[in-house]
Amino acid sequence: MDLYRFPFDSQSCKITFQSTLYPKQEITINPMSDQESITLVSHELFQAQGEWDLIDITHSRSTITRWIVSDQLIYQINIKRRPLLYVINIIVPVFFFLILDVASFFIDTSGGDKLSFKVTLLLSISVMLLILSNTLPSTAQKLPLIGIYCCAVFCLIGMSIVETIFVNYLKVKASNRGSVETTSTVTGQDGGVRDPQNPPASVIDQNKEQTHTLDSLKQILTEILAATRQKQRQKTCLYLTRVARIIDVTFLVLYIITIIVFLSVLGKLWIP
Known part of the structure; x- marks a missing residue:
């Protein structure tokens, strides 16, 4: 069976009549009626409402030469699979999984809901692949398009999970730097402020005014350094957040384009 376009495939079955004992001069095999009549009668007798639809029945004559020249009559039965069951059970659910992805x-990436949702979709595609492997007959010589379809959707969702993990890593790194920045700012402010009412005894002996001036300069320098570090860390956090957003939006656009191109090419090859 040629299952390349499963479940939109058509199959042909040939039935050959010939005599192996008598040559063509003694026995000639002819059809009893034309092809249209045979097809019409077969449609009336073919009452099974199963997986297959009868398209037509054709016949042809030929001569085969082995040890004798014998006459052959070949009937070819063309049937087509009804794809609705497989479309509803496999193709449509996998497509909706892709749309959900x-x-x-x-989804807001502040929590882990987005990643867990994508992993659930990936597991659902895995279940569909198991169902498909049990549905397809083992006589296929090459991979059917429905297998390529499910495997490609599986790979696309896997790539989106990797992208989500990377974007979450960048955002978590940016938030961690922001929390470290807040802690260091508060610590710097607490350590930079000194009590001008209790200067050391040696400094009192030298010059009180000089001591106050030096303490004020030290406090100003400490605040300037803290503000500079704070601005640098804010720039780093903003840079990481911006990179994460750019990667997320770019990947989404490329992801949608890839899906459209893939489904278009697959549809042309799949549906006759």
Whole structure:
């Protein structure tokens, strides 16, 4: 069976009549009626409402030469699979999983809901692949397009999970730097402020005014350094957050384009 376009495939079965004892001069095999009549009668007799639809029945004559020249009559039965069951059970659910994966890009990444949602979709595709492997017959010589379809969707969702992990890593790193920045700012402010009412005894003996001036300059320098570090860390946090957003938006656009191109090419090859 040629299952390349499963479940939109058509199959042909040939039935050959010939005599192996008598040559063509003694026995000639002819059809009893034309192809249209045979197809019409077969449609009336073919009452099974199963997986297959009868398209037509054709016949042809030929001559085969082995040890004798014998006459052959070949009937070819063309049937087509009814794809609705497989479309509802496999193709449509996998497509909706892909749509849900695209929609998951709009979930807030502050928590772990987005990543867990994508992993759930990946596991659902794995279940579909198991169902597909049990559904397809083992006589296929090459990978059917429905297998390529499910495997490609599986890979796309896997790539989106990797992208989500990387974006979450950048955002967590930016938030951690912001928390370290807040802690260091508070510590710097606490350590930079001194009590001008209790200067050391040696400094009192030298010059009180000089001591107050030096303490004020030290406090100003400490605040300037803290503000500079704070601005640098804020720039780093903003840079990481901006990079994460750019990667997320760029990947979403490329992801949608890849899905459209893949489904278009697959549809042209799949549906006759």
